[in-house]
Amino acid sequence: MTRNLLGRSFLLAMLALGSRVQGEEKIHVVATIPDLAEFAQRIGGDLVDVKGLATGVEDIHSVPMKPNFAVLLNRADLVVLLGLEVEHAFLPGLLEASRNPKIQRGMPAYIDCSKHVRVLEVPTRIDRALGEQHPMGNPHYNLDPLAMKEAARALAEGFGENYPQHKSVFQSNLKTLLADLDKNIARWKREAAALKGKKLVSYHPDLVYLAARFGMQIVGTIEIRAGVDATPSHVEQLIELMQREKVDVVVRELHYPAGLAETVAQRTGAALVGLPVMVGGVPGAPARGGVPEIIRSEGGATTEAKAGGPPTCSYVGLIDYDLHALVKAVGEPRKS
């Protein structure tokens, strides 16, 4: 009797599961970072259901490998990533745990958005003595709006390759997204004119693309090498270099601690500014109208179209926040 009951319950559960799966028609997309989740949502429109892994406040090199992420990836039809091995601390392990063969590396559903990006800082020598190198080059291109246009193109291409029947929709949405970005890029260029020629030091080489795009010069990093925490002798050398070069700004990416960055800024007279490096990095970062809002959901971040909503987080909001903070910082008189 008990065995029959158990058997029936199992059968009913499986049938319910089957009907649920059949009832879902949307394309399930998992994006590694909120920036790409937003782009995926805008390009996929109503055809997609997007889930993000990182919420935006993390250091992308240390996003926790949560088992419920493996569940999201298990159901994913497409996975969208920044690429250049920046997700190596969590994505390969999660993909293996997902047991989803169609989104594994090299498959069409594995959409690497770095495909068309002109990569900076490609190392000419691969050696751990040089820090935690990214052999394919600096992967933090998401802070460069022009590079992200290339990412959007790769994303739309990937969507179209996997779902050719919707290709025209993806391309049309891409066009709208690119036009929106172009409009903002023009504005950002005007608004960030004051940054040209200014010198900065960041904690980690997160700002290489942003600085290059808006004409800033990166003098060094607080980390002794990428991914290797500073030593006292390195800090002294850095301060000496910054004083010699008259560095204007010290940038602390918000996932790094404040103490050392404050010390370096104080001793050199440079302005200190804390910047998010991903969408959602500062909850409530102001966004322009018509841009989707990033909201938290169980298992990570996801996107929801809420045009004209309250101050929120979006890619445009992220770049607005970073550029305005930098412009304000370089406008401040030096303290020494």
Place this chain on the structure above:
Amino acid sequence: MGIVEKRRASDSGVHRRTFRGLALMVICAVLGRAAARAQTPDEMQKEIQTMKQQIEELQEKTRKQAELIEKLAPPAKPASGSSSQEGAGAQESGQAAGAKDAAAESEGQPADESAEGAENPELTAEEQRIVDEVIRQIQPSLSAANRTFPSQFNPAIGLFIDMAFSWEENGGSDFDFRSAELGLSASVDPFARGYAILNGTEDGFEVEEAAVVTTSLPYSLTVKGGRFFADFGRLSKFHDHDLPVVNRPHVLDTFVGGEGQADGAEVSWLAPIEQYLSLTAGAYDKIGADNDRVDGNVPRDLGRFTFLVRPATYFAVTDASGIDLGASYAATPRVDSPTVDGAGTISDEEARHLVGVDVTYRYTPLGEAQYRGLVIGTELLFNSEERDVGDPGAPDFRRRNAWGLYSYVELKATRRYNPGFLFDWSQDLSRDEGDTTAYSPYLTVWLSEFQRLRLQYTYLDQPGNHESQVFFQWTAILGSHVHGFRDR
């Protein structure tokens, strides 16, 4: 100007410079020889004339070659009229120019395309500078790609070096070369990947793991076969150098037999539900590198294999914290039990049951994952088997149940310094002797992601031995490394 045109013009520019250089060299050589031999003015003039003639012949030959290249090259693209030359860092200000520049830049970014359409077949100095700059920028990428290409099919290789200095109150001191583990991994084909851990220690060299894992089975299934660490519990699946402490807890050494090494096959399944739930089932010769209850090297009936089942799940408490929960059951229907004098084993045809429950709580503040965190892990084990409790030469097998557990807490206090504490308790499997208890405070110092120092103090309280121990461990990783889901 098209790329082909630029290359062609660049070639002719190179030729011109080459000839100028050649001429200079020839003149220098002639003058040098003249000075050396103290030639007469007539002789010198004659020799210079000869050299001039040779240079003219060379120039004519090169001109013909250039014409030939031009004929063979594809026709030039029509002029586009665009004059934007922005690179990655270039920018212009101005309201009207902004949107146009943005649109121009967005069309693929490359600066070399933006100069298309110039009519002049010869490069100006500025154009040449741009070409040189572009080549200079892409050359490192090309060089890096060329260097790595020949080894693309080789497995990823990593080497773990693990050494320790130990001091034991009753046992003295020792420099312990714990292991040099060579890890290899690569895809086998579209259907499987493979990996191996080859371990060299003071005791010799062994294949610690070498397994093939499927990658493309349907229904969220994975099959693993070969020699690997069975999916029993938590820390028994960790290699020594990956443990959060210097030494594996005594309870795992006693109950599992050290590392959970097993020769066999496993099937793992991820349930298609919202909740993370994985289920593993396996069959092995035995589980435990130091487990000698079964001789895994001889053919035998299925009753002398070990069978495993393990469900594991995860509960997210908050965005920053969660609990991993797992249960493991390994059964060996018939085992050979060690005799009380330790001289050998006797087949007593009775089953052994090994059960474990493991709980791991993790707190990882999302915005400070590299600097703050907390891990609390506990594993409770239960062993039931027939043990020889008789006298030497007169075995008397009785079923004995034994319990054991370890608990550890590790704090990520800074990016570098992680203090922790391990408590370890286990009953004697035969219940003849008293319990073993160990208390181990420790401090791990991460010099970088690839190099780690660890200082550990242990107070060991076991039958016949009560002592303090101190360990200083130094571990380094060379080459490739992966962040595995199981080892997180």
